[in-house]
Amino acid sequence: MNGILDWFKDSAHWHGSSGVPTLLAQHTLLTFAAVLIAIAIGLPVAVWLGHLRRGGTLAVNISNVGRAIPIVALLSVLSLGYVGTANFGPFGRAGLATLITLALFALPPIITNAYTGVFEVDRDTVEAARGMGMSEREILTKVELPLAVPLIVSGIRLAVVQVWATATIAALVAGPGLGQLITEGYATYNQPEVLSGAIIVGAVALLLEGTMAFLQRVVDPLARAARS
Amino acid sequence: MVPAVADNCLTRNEWICGKYYSTRASDLASAVGQHVHIVVVSVLLGFVIAFPLALLARRYRKLELMVVGITTAIYTIPSLALFSLLVPISGLGLSINTVIVGLALYSLTVLVRNMLDGLRAVPADVKESAIGMGYSSTRMLFRVELPLALPAIMAGLRVATVSAVALTTVGAIVGYGGLGTLLINGNNTEFKAQVLATSVLCVLLAVILDVLLVGTQRLLTPWTSKAVAR
Numbered sequence: 230m231n232g233i234l235d236w237f238k239d240s241a242h243w244h245g246s247s248g249v250p251t252l253l254a255q256h257t258l259l260t261f262a263a264v265l266i267a268i269a270i271g272l273p274v275a276v277w278l279g280h281l282r283r284g285g286t287l288a289v290n291i292s293n294v295g296r297a298i299p300i301v302a303l304l305s306v307l308s309l310g311y312v313g314t315a316n317f318g319p320f321g322r323a324g325l326a327t328l329i330t331l332a333l334f335a336l337p338p339i340i341t342n343a344y345t346g347v348f349e350v351d352r353d354t355v356e357a358a359r360g361m362g363m364s365e366r367e368i369l370t371k372v373e374l375p376l377a378v379p380l381i382v383s384g385i386r387l388a389v390v391q392v393w394a395t396a397t398i399a400a401l402v403a404g405p406g407l408g409q410l411i412t413e414g415y416a417t418y419n420q421p422e423v424l425s426g427a428i429i430v431g432a433v434a435l436l437l438e439g440t441m442a443f444l445q446r447v448v449d450p451l452a453r454a455a456r457s
Numbered sequence: 458m459v460p461a462v463a464d465n466c467l468t469r470n471e472w473i474c475g476k477y478y479s480t481r482a483s484d485l486a487s488a489v490g491q492h493v494h495i496v497v498v499s500v501l502l503g504f505v506i507a508f509p510l511a512l513l514a515r516r517y518r519k520l521e522l523m524v525v526g527i528t529t530a531i532y533t534i535p536s537l538a539l540f541s542l543l544v545p546i547s548g549l550g551l552s553i554n555t556v557i558v559g560l561a562l563y564s565l566t567v568l569v570r571n572m573l574d575g576l577r578a579v580p581a582d583v584k585e586s587a588i589g590m591g592y593s594s595t596r597m598l599f600r601v602e603l604p605l606a607l608p609a610i611m612a613g614l615r616v617a618t619v620s621a622v623a624l625t626t627v628g629a630i631v632g633y634g635g636l637g638t639l640l641i642n643g644n645n646t647e648f649k650a651q652v653l654a655t656s657v658l659c660v661l662l663a664v665i666l667d668v669l670l671v672g673t674q675r676l677l678t679p680w681t682s683k684a685v686a687r
Contacts, residue, residue, distance in 0.1 A: 296623060302626065
């Protein structure tokens with residue numbers, strides 16, 4: 230335990246291109262950029278398919294496919310291929326390959342949850358909206374989407390936490406982020422560094438999980454209605 | 458002068474290279490063997506631990522929160538960190554067992570959850586008729602509840618197995634990653650044929666194991682496929 234405290238106290242670990250602030254910034258930036266890209270691509274498609282009530286097998290199977298592809302494999306193929314391992318702005322070395330990989334890994338929970346959320350909106354409610362003369366667009370934006378929000382947000386929450394934890398693996402393929410503390414500490418038999426890296430990643434994961442759970446409660450229209 | 462180097466797809470470092478497969482077939486085979494060993498033993502170990510945990514959690518409500526909470530918390534530990542952290546534990550060290558124990562811990566989350574869900578979904582009137590027929594609770598568990606919960610349990614096993622195939626690659630950090638070890642070596646030496654071959658084999662392995670589990674489930678629960686055919 231003392232080793233970990235000493236590691237945290239050592240100011241050398243808090244400066245420079247491999248210091249905790251830089252790695253933490255890379256890791257955070259990667260996670261949120263990847264999830265935002267996945268939301269921008271996956272959410273409209275999944276919501277629209279859910280509204281049409283079509284493509285259910287696709288929406289469900291996409292998460293099975295995602296589970297079968299190892300992140301190291303995808304990252305390695307991308308970084309040895311056209312994408313390369315060059316520094317990508319604030320994302321660090323092999324930044325673009327890592328970002329693409331993580332965005333792909335954020336897609337399945339977002340797509341599956343958004344599709345299920347819209348698909349499972351009570352049909353009577355949708356029929357009532359149609360009977361009131363709402364257009365398809367209004368039904369989607371004013372009825373289905375608000376009711377699907379809890380599941381959509383829970384998919385995003387899952388994606389954020391998963392991508393955060395998965396991003397550490399990037400270091401195994403010389404990628405950016407906090408995983409570097411773990412691989413470097415492991416390679417140099419520096420147990421306190423491995424533990425410190427794991428503690429930082431784990432603590433932020435719990436923080437993200439808590440924040441997202443709070444956010445989920447705030448945006449849930451039914452729970453909000455029950456409170457007021 | 459440029460030294461004479463044999464000109465083939467290996468020296469040209471091509472993605473797809475027949476010579477790679479013919480010259481490294483034994484490397485690939487032993488990596489696949491290790492990969493399968495790690496996945497199968499870890500999921501079995503996870504199953505053996507998850508089963509009593511699920512039964513306890515079902516029986517005692519307070520334990521359920523604890524069991525589900527702890528197994529979910531394990532899931533948030535990054536795999537890279539978990540494997541490195543298991544190394545100093547005595548008895549594990551730098552061995553294949555480190556990766557197996559790590560993956561077994563990960564599989565607990567989905568296995569416990571699906572066992573609980575499956576057992577809960579057994580209709581109350583079915584259980585009542587079993588009690589009425591004089592079934593003891595042990596007999597009811599094995600003859601009525603488990604068979605009915607089997608589809609959910611098998612679904613959990615499938616998710617756990619497919620995830621384990623992908624996660625095994627991370628075991629490369631402790632030197633026991635099956636195909637992952639070759640994959641990372643290939644990546645570090647920019648050996649494209651090896652990276653692509655091991656990546657594709659990983660995905661294939663996941664698909665094959667998944668298909669095997671689906672087949673097993675069909676055999677074990679013939680009534681579910683009949684319902685589909687109707």
